[in-house]
Amino acid sequence: MSTPEPVEYPIDPDSPPEFPGKLPRELSVTLRDRLQKIAEEVNPYLGPEHRAIDALMQAARELAVVTYPKSGQYAEYTPDE
Numbered sequence: 001m002s003t004p005e006p007v008e009y010p011i012d013p014d015s016p017p018e019f020p021g022k023l024p025r026e027l028s029v030t031l032r033d034r035l036q037k038i039a040e041e042v043n044p045y046l047g048p049e050h051r052a053i054d055a056l057m058q059a060a061r062e063l064a065v066v067t068y069p070k071s072g073q074y075a076e077y078t079p080d081e
Contacts, residue, residue, distance in 0.1 A: 004068055021066065028067035035060045 004020035011017060023031075039056040046052055 022068040023063060023066050025067055025069060028063050032060045032063050035063075 003024050004022040007017045007019055035056050039053050042050075042056075043053060
């Protein structure tokens, strides 16, 4: 699988694109770092157990799940190719 490419907007309703469903690693890391920074900034005001901080951390985990390629894993392999 190649690096995922974003869908171009505006979307043509007569021919909707197929979203890749994955994020490139560089973008994912940048977004997760931003979420972490936001959580660190609001923590002194909300406290570590606040649901907003939990939501930020859950968002970072979800982004990690849809990142391609996965770190520490082997690339996809099909014996026929």
